[in-house]
Amino acid sequence: MRSVAVVGFAQSPQTRRSDGTTNGVEMLVPIFQEVLGGLGLTKKDIGFWCSGSSDYLAGRAFSFISAIDAIGAVPPINESHVEADAAWAMYEAWCKIQTGEVDTALVYGFGKSSAGDLRRALALQLDPYTVAPLWPDSVAVAGLQARMGIDAGLWTERDMADVAVRSRRDAETNPYAQLSGSKDADELLTEPYLSDPLRKHDCAPITDGASVVVLAAGDRARELVERPAWIAGIDQRVDSANIGARDLTTSASTTAAAAGAGVDGIEVAELHAPFTHQELILRTALGLGDRVRITPSGGALAGNPMFAAGLVRIGEAANQIMSGAAERALAHATSGPALQHNLVCVMEGR
Amino acid sequence: MTAVEPLSAPIELSFDYTRSLGTTLSRFMTGLAERRIVGVRTADRRVFVPPVEYDPVTLAQVTDFVDVGDEGVVVSWTWASEPSEGQPLDHPFAWALIRLDGADTCMLHAVDVVKDAMRTGMRVRARWAPQRVGHIKDIECFESAEVANPLLLGRTHKVDDVETVTTPITLRVQHTASRQETSYLLGLADGKLLGQRCPVCEKVYIPPRGACPVDGVPTDEIVELPDRGIVTTFCIVNVPFYGQRITPPYVAAYVLLDGADIAFLHLILDCPADEVRMGMRVEAVWRPREEWEPALHNIDYFRPTGEPDAPYDSFKEHL
Numbered sequence: 001m002r003s004v005a006v007v008g009f010a011q012s013p014q015t016r017r018s019d020g021t022t023n024g025v026e027m028l029v030p031i032f033q034e035v036l037g038g039l040g041l042t043k044k045d046i047g048f049w050c051s052g053s054s055d056y057l058a059g060r061a062f063s064f065i066s067a068i069d070a071i072g073a074v075p076p077i078n079e080s081h082v083e084a085d086a087a088w089a090m091y092e093a094w095c096k097i098q099t100g101e102v103d104t105a106l107v108y109g110f111g112k113s114s115a116g117d118l119r120r121a122l123a124l125q126l127d128p129y130t131v132a133p134l135w136p137d138s139v140a141v142a143g144l145q146a147r148m149g150i151d152a153g154l155w156t157e158r159d160m161a162d163v164a165v166r167s168r169r170d171a172e173t174n175p176y177a178q179l180s181g182s183k184d185a186d187e188l189l190t191e192p193y194l195s196d197p198l199r200k201h202d203c204a205p206i207t208d209g210a211s212v213v214v215l216a217a218g219d220r221a222r223e224l225v226e227r228p229a230w231i232a233g234i235d236q237r238v239d240s241a242n243i244g245a246r247d248l249t250t251s252a253s254t255t256a257a258a259a260g261a262g263v264d265g266i267e268v269a270e271l272h273a274p275f276t277h278q279e280l281i282l283r284t285a286l287g288l289g290d291r292v293r294i295t296p297s298g299g300a301l302a303g304n305p306m307f308a309a310g311l312v313r314i315g316e317a318a319n320q321i322m323s324g325a326a327e328r329a330l331a332h333a334t335s336g337p338a339l340q341h342n343l344v345c346v347m348e349g350r
Numbered sequence: 351m352t353a354v355e356p357l358s359a360p361i362e363l364s365f366d367y368t369r370s371l372g373t374t375l376s377r378f379m380t381g382l383a384e385r386r387i388v389g390v391r392t393a394d395r396r397v398f399v400p401p402v403e404y405d406p407v408t409l410a411q412v413t414d415f416v417d418v419g420d421e422g423v424v425v426s427w428t429w430a431s432e433p434s435e436g437q438p439l440d441h442p443f444a445w446a447l448i449r450l451d452g453a454d455t456c457m458l459h460a461v462d463v464v465k466d467a468m469r470t471g472m473r474v475r476a477r478w479a480p481q482r483v484g485h486i487k488d489i490e491c492f493e494s495a496e497v498a499n500p501l502l503l504g505r506t507h508k509v510d511d512v513e514t515v516t517t518p519i520t521l522r523v524q525h526t527a528s529r530q531e532t533s534y535l536l537g538l539a540d541g542k543l544l545g546q547r548c549p550v551c552e553k554v555y556i557p558p559r560g561a562c563p564v565d566g567v568p569t570d571e572i573v574e575l576p577d578r579g580i581v582t583t584f585c586i587v588n589v590p591f592y593g594q595r596i597t598p599p600y601v602a603a604y605v606l607l608d609g610a611d612i613a614f615l616h617l618i619l620d621c622p623a624d625e626v627r628m629g630m631r632v633e634a635v636w637r638p639r640e641e642w643e644p645a646l647h648n649i650d651y652f653r654p655t656g657e658p659d660a661p662y663d664s665f666k667e668h669l
Contacts, residue, residue, distance in 0.1 A: 019356055021528050025560035029568060043566065059363055059523025069559050072566025116523040120434060124519065128367065129375050130400040130486045131458055133517045135436040140445045143428025144458070148447075151426065151470050196429035196465075240406060244447055244456035245398060248426075 004097050005221040005228030006322075006347060008214035009315030010035040014178040014303030017114040018208040022058035023066035024110030027210035032070060032108070035212050039224050043072055046214075047102025049079045050093045052086030052109040052307045056121050067110060078102065085109060086211065087272075087310030087333030087343050091236055093215055103217045110210035111306035118206050118306065125337055127241060138337065139203055143195040145248040145338045146277040150197055154249055157197055160276035161185035164201040164301055167279075171298025178207050178303035201301075204274040209305025211312045229318035229347040232328070235260025236343035243338055254285035254332070254342040261330075261344040268293040268320050269330040270313040274300045278339055282332060286344070292330075296320075310334065314345055321349045357527040357535055357644060364520040371513055374403040377415050379484035379512040386506075387476070387489075389418045389453050396454040419451030421475040421495050427461065427468055435520070438491045444468045448492060460491040467494065484512030530558035530569055535644035537574075541636065545610055547571040553611035557646075577634035577649070579607035580660045582668050586623045601626045605652055606668050613668055614646070620653035629659040 010031040020026030036042060049071060053064050060066075064081045071077060080096075082088045086109025093105035119137035126132040126141075149155045165185050171177035182188070188201050214224075221228040237253035237260070239246055269292050273279035279301075283294065297316040300309050310333025317331035328348045335341040371379055374390065378400050381388035390401035391414040398412075405412050427446040433439055438460035447456035461474055474492040482488040527535060530546050534557045537544035545556030546569035553564065554573050561568050584603035601623050604613035618626050620635070632652040642648045 019526060021526055021531075021560060022523070023560070026528065026568075029561050029566065032566065056521065059361060059521060059525065066560075069561045069563045070566055072562060072564050074564040115525065116521055117434075121521060124521075127400075128517060129369060129371070129515060130378070133436075133486050133515075134438055134459065135434065136445055136458055137434065140428050140430060141458075144426045144445060144447055147428060147470065148426045193429065193431075195431075198428070242398070242402065242406075242455065244458055245402075245406070 002098055002100070002217050003221070003230055004094055004215055004217050005230045006213055006314065006318035007216045007221050007224045007228050008035045008039050009212070009318055010038070011176050011211040011308070011312055011315065012209045012305075013176050014207045014209040014305055016178060016206065016208070018112060020112065021066075022060060022112045022115050023063045024053065024112065024210055025067060025070045027110055027208070028067060028070035028108060028212070031210060031212045035106075035214055039214060041214070041224075043077070046104050046106045047078060048093055048096045048105040049077055050081065050089040050096070050105060050107050052082045052084050052089040052311065053111060054083055054307055056124055057111050057113060057116060057118070057306055059116055084341075085307050085310035085333050085335045087314055087345070088236065088335065090213055090215070090311060090314060090345075091234060091343060094231065094234055097215060097217050103220045105215045106212060107215065107311065108210065108212040109305075109308035109311045111308055112208045113206045113306050114208050122337070126243070131243070139195045139198060141243065141337045142203070142275040142278070143198045146202070146275065147197050149249045149277055149281070152249055155277055155280045157189060158185055159280060160202050161188045163276040163279045164188060167295060167298050167301040170296050171302035174297050174302065176303065177298050178205050180298065180302060198275065202276040204300040204304035207303045207305045207309075209303065209308050211305070211308040211315055213311055213315050213318070225322060227322050227324060227349055229321035229329070230350050231345060232348045233261035233346040234344070236341070238336075238341040241340065246338070248338050249281065251281050251285040251339045251342060254282055254339065254344065257342050257344040258286045261346045263287060263330060263344070263346060265328045266292050266330045266346070267326045267328055268296065268317065269332065270297060270299065270317040271295050272300055272310045272313045272333045274304055274334070276301065278334070281339060286330070286332070310343065317345070318347055321347050324349070354529065354532050354536065356529060357532045359525055360522060361525050362520060362522050364518065366516050366518045368514050368516050371515060372403065374401050376511055376513055377401065379515060380509060381417070382486070382488040383482045383484035383509045383512055384506045385420075385478050385482065386417050387420050387450060388415055390415050397452060398455045399450055399453040399457055416452065418453045421473060422448045422450035422453065424461065424470055424472045424474060425449050425456050426470060429465055429468070430460075438487070443491065446474070446492065448474060459489060462491045462493050472496070484509070485515050528560040530560060533572055534558050538646060538648050539642055539644040541639070541642060541648070543575045543577055543607060545573045545575050547573050554609060555612050556607060556610050556614065573609065575607045575609050577607070577636075578655065579605055579610065579632065580665060581618060581626060581628060581630045581632055582606050582613045582665050583628060584618065584626055599623045603652070605632060606665060611668065616649065617651040618653070619651040627659065629662060629665065631655045631657040631659065
């Protein structure tokens with residue numbers, strides 16, 4: 001295996017509504033300039049480009065092709081795309097570097113959720129024969145999952161509120177966060193339900209945003225930054241699409257991905273949990289002890305740019321290594337309803 | 351350039367997906383049309399409802415179909431206080447995971463109930479649609495099985511196998527034009543063709559783009575272009591299609607305006623299709639001014655000017 005590291009990360013502000021197009025160009029141009037400029041690179045130095053986005057969200061066909069204008073893709077570039085969170089685009093880029101064909105890759109994700117009705121668009125991820133025709137929205141599916149854990153005695157509404165309070169207070173030091181600061185859990189628990197047992201604070205906000213990560217192999221990474229965030233392990237697994245046949249109170253795919261990535265000695269973990277109870281599921285599935293610092297950025301509950309938020313977790317965790325704040329950090333990304341598909345990336349300083 | 355509010359407009363995307371069912375889901379949907387709920391038993395004796403095509407443990411194809419009850423128990427639920435378009439009920443209801451009698455997995459559906467009565471463990475039964483076609487919506491919703499069934503349904507008859515389902519999808523998106531597109535579209539509403547120049551490579555794009563595809567930088571300098579130019583390449587349309595407004599044969603061509611570095615697609619009319627050629631000089635024919643909108647269709651079509659053709663070398667970079 002080639003040693004591959006995250007060497008750069010940038011993100012747009014996470015906002016409730018941006019005034020750009022749904023092809024992301026306006027959000028991407030500044031962050032490409034920031035990340036490449038910071039590394040002293042130009043587009044010619046990038047061997048492979050890979051993006052994550054969704055035409056369902058953009059409401060147009062091949063929106064990711066329009067996004068490529070933000071790169072300046074003449075002469076043609078070596079490029080690919082996933083219709084998933086850009087964390088999976090990073091997985092593809094990591095594989096591409098492993099082939100030896102390229103030494104550097106730039107990975108980006110973008111989503112303008114404000115343009116449409118996110119809850120309805122996400123219903124189209126469900127089984128198209130027996131589930132999606134009923135239009136169960138993403139918050140409802142998460143609500144079914146949350147109640148299962150409450151009924152089973154695995155967590156309480158207060159445990160969930162505590163996650164929201166910690167996330168949004170942590171986000172006070174994150175200049176990119178959409179939401180920051182929080183009332184006490186006691187106060188939050190007096191608020192009305194959005195989709196009982198979920199209250200508004202249990203759900204990630206609707207966010208427009210974009211993110212970008214640069215990967216480099218071996219000596220190239222060492223040339224670019226003093227302290228690369230070396231990828232010690234990366235793996236991704238998926239659970240059944242049949243949500244009625246899954247135990248929704250656990251995340252077998254996260255546990256399997258963690259086993260593949262190797263999660264010993266983690267000091268800090270950036271978890272992609274769009275709902276409060278999902279953080280509780282993930283902590284258990286990953287086997288993270290109480291000493292592990294959870295999602296210091298505030299996470300998806302403070303800002304959830306679709307198709308970019310998972311890659312933000314990787315960037316935030318990488319920053320913990322690159323800055324010297326941590327020796328070993330974990331990033332997690334999720335995709336699909338009720339934590340169906342999960343990716344775990346462990347990074348370390350060397 | 352001066353800051354303009356980007357143009358924005360709603361778009362509704364809808365499509366009636368017609369999906370082939372295959373043998374397993376055909377059994378399920380045919381069952382629904384007959385007011386039966388069909389599951390399938392896997393090697394470990396678990397009954398999956400809706401039926402799965404392959405055993406998730408052994409990966410073998412499964413064919414041991416069994417009918418399960420149309421009553422069951424609520425395993426989890428959440429409350430939909432504001433139902434949205436297409437959902438099973440138009441008043442507040444519960445979404446529930448329901449384990450039907452005889453099944454080992456849950457089915458996701460709606461329960462028509464007042465909120466105070468909703469609880470995990472509640473017994474519910476299917477409320478069947480009066481007219482059934484072999485679709486998940488043949489079950490309108492579930493309702494409490496703890497009250498008497500008000501609807502005594504007669505026997506159902508065997509129906510022909512259901513082989514497809516139609517599932518309409520509708521999404522509404524508020525589309526926003528980029529700043530550059532906005533200046534271009536507002537220019538068209540005023541009868542002007544406004545491109546933009548890349549500050550790095552100095553190429554002029556019309557329509558202007560959010561970023562120069564060569565250099566990846568936003569374009570800002572507006573360049574007004576004449577409504578005449580050349581045909582770079584073209585095709586003769588002989589195929590009729592839905593919504594066609596001109597009788598074939600006719601010519602769709604890439605038109606490169608004088609001073610532009612990118613061609614756009616438009617129609618070439620007012621001459622026989624077989625006389626159109628690469629390099630031919632053309633000019634815009636505008637619709638009547640009172641019909642102008644912020645759209646390129648303000649130009650009805652292009653027609654030959656009769657000027658000498660442009661030499662190939664002058665436009666070969668734009669093909």
